[in-house]
Amino acid sequence: MKSPLIAFFVHWVLLVAAMTATADDAHSVTQPEAVSLVSEFPCPDPHVFNDGSDWYIFGTGAQPFFLQGKEFGEGKMKKVFLNLDYSGFPLKVAHIWGFIVHRHSNGSYHAYGTLHLGNFHTVIAYFEPNGETWQQGKPITNWKFKSIVVGNPARQDWKYYECKILEDIDKSIYLMYVANTGRDNFIFVQKMKSWSEIDAASPRRMMLKPEGYRWEQLEFWLIACIPSNASEGSSI
Numbered sequence: 001m002k003s004p005l006i007a008f009f010v011h012w013v014l015l016v017a018a019m020t021a022t023a024d025d026a027h028s029v030t031q032p033e034a035v036s037l038v039s040e041f042p043c044p045d046p047h048v049f050n051d052g053s054d055w056y057i058f059g060t061g062a063q064p065f066f067l068q069g070k071e072f073g074e075g076k077m078k079k080v081f082l083n084l085d086y087s088g089f090p091l092k093v094a095h096i097w098g099f100i101v102h103r104h105s106n107g108s109y110h111a112y113g114t115l116h117l118g119n120f121h122t123v124i125a126y127f128e129p130n131g132e133t134w135q136q137g138k139p140i141t142n143w144k145f146k147s148i149v150v151g152n153p154a155r156q157d158w159k160y161y162e163c164k165i166l167e168d169i170d171k172s173i174y175l176m177y178v179a180n181t182g183r184d185n186f187i188f189v190q191k192m193k194s195w196s197e198i199d200a201a202s203p204r205r206m207m208l209k210p211e212g213y214r215w216e217q218l219e220f221w222l223i224a225c226i227p228s229n230a231s232e233g234s235s236i
Contacts, residue, residue, distance in 0.1 A: 039067050039077040045098040045162065053136035060097045068139065084113075085130055085144040091153055094118045101140075102165040104173070109134045110195045111143050112175075114161040121158035123151030124177055126196040147196040150177055176207065184210055 038046075043059040050056070057067040057077070064084055069077030086093050097114040104110065111127040130144035150160040159180035166174040166189065173192045178185050186209045191202035 036072075037074050038072045039069075040074045041067055041077070041079050043067060047098065047100040047164075049101055049103075051103070051134065051136050051139070054139075056101070056139060058099045058101055060095070060099070062095065064096055064099060066099075066139070080139070080141060083130075083142045084127065085142070087145065089115070089125070089145050089148075091117050097122070098162050100164065103134075105167060105171060109140060110165070111140075112149065112163050112165065114163070115148075117153065117158060121153075121156075122161040123153060123158050124149045124160050124163050124175075128196075149175060149192075149196065149198055150179075186210075 038057065043057050043061070045060040047058040048055065049058065054068050054070055055072060055077070059066075064082035065079050066082060067077040068080050082099070084096065084099075093115050095116040097116055099111065099113040101109060101111045109129060113125055113127065114122050115125050116122050126146045126149050127143035128146045129140045130142040132140045132142050134140045150163075151158050161178050163175055163177040166176055168174065173195070174189050175192055175198065176187065176189045179188055180186075187207045188204045189207050190204035191199040193199040
């Protein structure tokens with residue numbers, strides 16, 4: 001794998017180490033620093049994005065939505081609902097988790113999300129714009145299901161969730177995602193053949209496993225913290 005992806009992973013591990021050290025020192029802190037809310041609207045599994053005009057926070061909601069504003073802060077971001085068309089998907093979707101939007105360096109926009117089918121059965125799906133184009137400050141709100149990227153409900157292979165898109169220096173794209181293996185969850189990365197299809201000829205590579213740790217201690221740090229340059233329209 002090329003150096004930018006390795007740099008992502010190294011940055012990730014160093015960040016986890018730093019946050020672990022911070023947690024170890026937490027007992028010595030008597031006066032915690034003030035915490036400012038990004039928004040008054042709860043948004044689990046946040047994915048932050050900037051299109052050169054506005055900030056966006058995508059995530060998880062009973063009714064799919066995102067937050068939009070010129071800056072972060074209570075009263076500064078509005079809640080915008082998404083219209084997701086699941087036509088063509090073989091099963092009923094109970095919820096969608098961790099919806100993300102990625103802007104490629106060529107200016108195209110693509111979306112991914114974890115489809116929860118009930119009983120914690122999950123697959124990762126790709127969505128394409130449904131008759132809309134993204135303009136600065138005017139996001140796409142209508143997305144249509146295109147394909148299952150990871151998982152296969154027909155084979156009851158539904159143990160994948162929480163994804164991010166990585167772009168290499170040669171413009172190749174990679175999908176980073178979580179897979180349940182036995183009692184633990186592992187983070188993998190795999191090259192994409194296209195925006196809607198994994199490259200089956202390229203084996204997936206394990207990036208991290210929670211060996212020696214409880215996953216509950218690692219999940220928040222490892223899934224949410226993807227380094228990026230958000231000011232140029234990348235994702236966090």
